Amino acid sequence: MLTYTPHVKWYILKQKTQTNIKGIHTMLFSRKRAQRADTPPQGNEAAPLMEWRDQFSVGIPSVDRQHKVLIKYINQLHIASQREDGGALEVGHILGGLISYTKVHFAYEEMMFRTYQYPETDDHMLSHQRVLEKVAWYKRRFDNQETGIAKELLDLLIYWLNHHILQEDMAYSQYLIKKGAR
Ligand SMILES: [Fe+2]
Numbered sequence: 001m002l003t004y005t006p007h008v009k010w011y012i013l014k015q016k017t018q019t020n021i022k023g024i025h026t027m028l029f030s031r032k033r034a035q036r037a038d039t040p041p042q043g044n045e046a047a048p049l050m051e052w053r054d055q056f057s058v059g060i061p062s063v064d065r066q067h068k069v070l071i072k073y074i075n076q077l078h079i080a081s082q083r084e085d086g087g088a089l090e091v092g093h094i095l096g097g098l099i100s101y102t103k104v105h106f107a108y109e110e111m112m113f114r115t116y117q118y119p120e121t122d123d124h125m126l127s128h129q130r131v132l133e134k135v136a137w138y139k140r141r142f143d144n145q146e147t148g149i150a151k152e153l154l155d156l157l158i159y160w161l162n163h164h165i166l167q168e169d170m171a172y173s174q175y176l177i178k179k180g181a182r
């Protein structure tokens with residue numbers, strides 16, 4: 001099997017993303033798909049593991065909405081992983097949804113970067129790619145029935161989402177707002 005260095009992987013992703021831009025646009029703006037994607041599976045009510053805070057706002061409403069959905073997925077994963085029977089089926093379902101939605105969110109940000117010619121696009125895309133690789137690695141371990149994955153993954157996701165929003169995404173906030181991003 002061919003293995004690629006992270007730089008080559010990033011380049012391949014960039015090529016794919018550019019050639020699939022029409023598809024990504026359709027995926028992001030198709031109303032039905034957006035409604036489905038913005039509705040993570042509903043679970044019973046329990047104390048949320050992570051809550052939206054005002055300082056998470058990057059000042060771009062469409063991006064804030066997507067970050068809120070990611071937080072909902074994290075909370076759903078937390079609830080499912082606490083079930084006495086382990087909730088393996090539900091955890092797998094939520095994990096799949098979380099990964100898909102994260103890809104949609106990254107594609108959305110990257111489309112904005114290209115539209116507004118954000119100068120730090122390459123570094124930010126590389127960071128997105130690293131996160132996707134890491135989460136995919138957890139998903140493979142989960143699929144191989146390793147135990148304790150959800151807890152480990154949740155710790156990573158909470159750290160990552162804080163870092164992603166409060167540092168990486170805040171870095172583009174003012175630039176994109178000035179360019180007219182909404
Ligand atoms: Fe980002």
Ligand SMILES: [Fe+2]
Binds near residue numbers: 169
């Ligand atoms: Fe983001």
